[in-house]
Amino acid sequence: MPPLHPMRFIKICNSNYHLIVKLINTLLCGLLLLISTNSQASINADQACQKISNKLASVSLRECKVLKLKPSGFNSVNDFPILIKEYPPLKGKKPKGRVLLIGGTHGDELASISVVFKWMKKLEKHHSGLFHWHVSPLMNPDGALIKRQNRLNANSVDLNRNFETPGANGSALTYWANKTQRNKRRYPGERPLSEPETQWLKQEIEQFKPDVIISVHAPYSLVDYDAPNRNNAPKRIGYLHRNLMGTYPGSLGNYAGIHLGIPVITLELPHAGIMPNKQQISHLWTDLIRWLIKNL
Numbered sequence: 001m002p003p004l005h006p007m008r009f010i011k012i013c014n015s016n017y018h019l020i021v022k023l024i025n026t027l028l029c030g031l032l033l034l035i036s037t038n039s040q041a042s043i044n045a046d047q048a049c050q051k052i053s054n055k056l057a058s059v060s061l062r063e064c065k066v067l068k069l070k071p072s073g074f075n076s077v078n079d080f081p082i083l084i085k086e087y088p089p090l091k092g093k094k095p096k097g098r099v100l101l102i103g104g105t106h107g108d109e110l111a112s113i114s115v116v117f118k119w120m121k122k123l124e125k126h127h128s129g130l131f132h133w134h135v136s137p138l139m140n141p142d143g144a145l146i147k148r149q150n151r152l153n154a155n156s157v158d159l160n161r162n163f164e165t166p167g168a169n170g171s172a173l174t175y176w177a178n179k180t181q182r183n184k185r186r187y188p189g190e191r192p193l194s195e196p197e198t199q200w201l202k203q204e205i206e207q208f209k210p211d212v213i214i215s216v217h218a219p220y221s222l223v224d225y226d227a228p229n230r231n232n233a234p235k236r237i238g239y240l241h242r243n244l245m246g247t248y249p250g251s252l253g254n255y256a257g258i259h260l261g262i263p264v265i266t267l268e269l270p271h272a273g274i275m276p277n278k279q280q281i282s283h284l285w286t287d288l289i290r291w292l293i294k295n296l
């Protein structure tokens, strides 16, 4: 074999050198990608809007995007950001109170999410500073944004039974085992606040300190009210009439309304999958505002 010409030797070295650099580059990029996907929220607010509008026929991508919802800093079990929008106090006007409005606690109650989006559209136009709002239209994205929407979150927990309610009639888990025949749709989780979605709401309540919480559900067609004093429960909100239910261990009504003393208005729309019409949506909103003006 003839001796290798020095120039040819350098060429071979160079090409190998490039190969090695390429290989290291590829490995580093792969590693960085792995780190970034594990340490960041999987999607941003615009991508979240894309998924929400894909699922909800009545909420368009544009309608969602113009709201400029912000990540709350908490993600669902499957890493979907829990989004929130603030309508803050306006200059020179002290709000009458702080209101926390929540939709989509149960993922299969899609109308409860859409209605909150429609009310946010009103706030975008007419926010006058009368109240200081925090609005979160979708508390349980994992339950709502799957092909067959589910009441429960991705850990099969009923978020409306996962709060801490000391002093309630026994623990939520004992109540579930003894009184609901272990109904899977009411499973409260192994312990209170085991879920990131309820941990978010607990922190939100502690930090925002709402004077009232409005939580939208379906399909029982009624207004419920949990508070230390139920005398000022709304008689009627739009086409929904007052029908005060019991409180359950682990529920938001029990936690905030009874334990913390923050009134909780629960609006149960008549249909989980059918939106109220435009007039009904407006009527519900007007009556809610009227109640807030009178009671805050």
Ligand SMILES: [Zn+2]
Pocket (backbone or CB within 6 Å): 105, 106, 109, 216, 217, 218
């Ligand atoms: Zn519900």
